Amino acid sequence: RLGRGRAHRWAMLRNLVKSLIEHERIKTTHARARELRRVADRVINFGKQGTAHARVQAGKYVSTRPELVKLFTILAERYKDRPGGYTRVLKTYPRIGDSSPMSFVELVDRPLHTLRTPPTLAEQPQ
Template structure:
């Protein structure tokens, strides 16, 4: 919803008086905004969902979830947590495919347990060697009874007993056949700039 001019607000709308502050602390006259209009609510440069937690609590949650996902290869959680977990899990598989010592140390700072770390760098890296991305999928399942939170399964693709068959990895398109020389010169003359002299 864009800015509403004060004259377009009806008498029945609840309104909020907002005094805007200019740079250097100079105030100007108050303006009226409808109560449902969120002031300054742009979503630019939001790096991730907050999940109702502090930064340390959020990263502890994601580290636990990605470790459990690597161990069990399918877990059930809420939809926002699953969508954030998908990014972290795909990054861990990408580090596993790199296979360097630096990548192993970066993954060890996120994944709990030596067994899970070994699984990322051996089993999962081998499984997804031909896949360029999209190592996990999120499938909405149900609404949790206690608080009506939407739940979802997040699982690795191309695994045994997966909930839905995955699409095969995309193969690159065949290389383009070059134009014959006589057509190249004609093509160059037709599409050359006017001042090029062709």
């Protein structure tokens, strides 16, 4: 239950889904990440359906227009042949302040330009 009431918990999950669609990778606590994965996969399934009813259903989770457009165009096209499992949870180091277990939640098959890679020796300034 993530230590919140029903309304607060769903508001938090909707915000996490919106951020995941916008950034395609977010960092959160491990418990939140596991719940987010369930909700995010459901929302991406709505995007793949592409019907008017699916837009209404997805609008209950994602309330901003840019993320809805990205969901029904870019993400729906990216995952059209994938039957499920659109997100990945990767554990990382504990949070500094309270040692809470942290995780990254990311969309699988995201393009390489969204990945941050360190510069090679040739690209570093001299």
